[in-house]
Amino acid sequence: MLEQLTPRVWHLPFSQEQDRPSLGYIRGENFSLMVDGGNDPAHVQAYQKALLSAKFPLPHFAVLTHSHWDHCFGMSALDIPAIACAETYQSLRMVAAWSWTPEEMEKNIRKGALPSVCAPRIRWHFPEPEQIRVMLPAVIFSGQMTLDLGGCTCHLIHVPSPHSRDSVIVYVPEERMVFLGDAVYQELKDDVWTEHPDKLQGLMEALEPLDFSFGQPAHQKAMSKQDLLTWFQRRIEKTKP
Ligand SMILES: [Zn+2]
Numbered sequence: 001m002l003e004q005l006t007p008r009v010w011h012l013p014f015s016q017e018q019d020r021p022s023l024g025y026i027r028g029e030n031f032s033l034m035v036d037g038g039n040d041p042a043h044v045q046a047y048q049k050a051l052l053s054a055k056f057p058l059p060h061f062a063v064l065t066h067s068h069w070d071h072c073f074g075m076s077a078l079d080i081p082a083i084a085c086a087e088t089y090q091s092l093r094m095v096a097a098w099s100w101t102p103e104e105m106e107k108n109i110r111k112g113a114l115p116s117v118c119a120p121r122i123r124w125h126f127p128e129p130e131q132i133r134v135m136l137p138a139v140i141f142s143g144q145m146t147l148d149l150g151g152c153t154c155h156l157i158h159v160p161s162p163h164s165r166d167s168v169i170v171y172v173p174e175e176r177m178v179f180l181g182d183a184v185y186q187e188l189k190d191d192v193w194t195e196h197p198d199k200l201q202g203l204m205e206a207l208e209p210l211d212f213s214f215g216q217p218a219h220q221k222a223m224s225k226q227d228l229l230t231w232f233q234r235r236i237e238k239t240k241p
Pocket residue numbers: 066068163164182
């Protein structure tokens with residue numbers, strides 16, 4: 001079921017049990033944009049079903065907030081172009097070239113290329129992992145790109161983030177909201193959640209000048225701008241000796 005966030009913005013809320021991030025939907029007068037590509041084809045189908053039952057047009061493009069599997073492995077079920085920053089494109093090209101046999105998965109875990117905590121979840125979603133098809137984005141940008149959906153603009157901004165080097169946020173100034181993807185979270189490094197205060201500071205500096213009332217992270221409920229900044233500040237303080 002879609003949840004309305006602002007007059008022009010909806011999302012299919014996240015689900016912790018199913019490893020599903022929030023999937024955004026921004027409806028302009030001419031085009032609509034999907035935010036993130038889903039964790040598997042069933043996730044994308046649930047999103048499409050929710051749009052159909054709301055009598056909304058299917059999105060014309062999708063933007064990927066970063067290259068992690070739960071945000072991208074549903075894209076093969078969509079026949080619309082995906083947009084991503086160059087860093088996400090590079091990572092997905094590498095992942096798309098993997099053969100996804102159980103042996104290859106083990107090898108990638110040993111190399112540290114695939115977090116071992118993610119592997120069982122991927123296997124749960126794809127009992128035959130050889131069937132994983134990673135669709136590559138068709139539109140690649142560096143730094144920042146703007147989409148005019150008609151009466152509604154979307155700024156896709158590559159931001160510093162403790163979570164990943166390729167974090168993109170989607171800022172919708174007319175709606176005073178921002179989709180944050182996983183940019184607000186720590187990095188999963190050698191299976192441990194690891195803080196990077198310098199990058200968190202960078203994210204804070206990227207968000208502060210934007211005029212928005214709330215941000216929607218991918219795996220939790222929306223937060224006000226003030227609560228987000230206070231949360232970041234607290235985390236930065238915690239890392240100080
Ligand atoms: Zn992530």
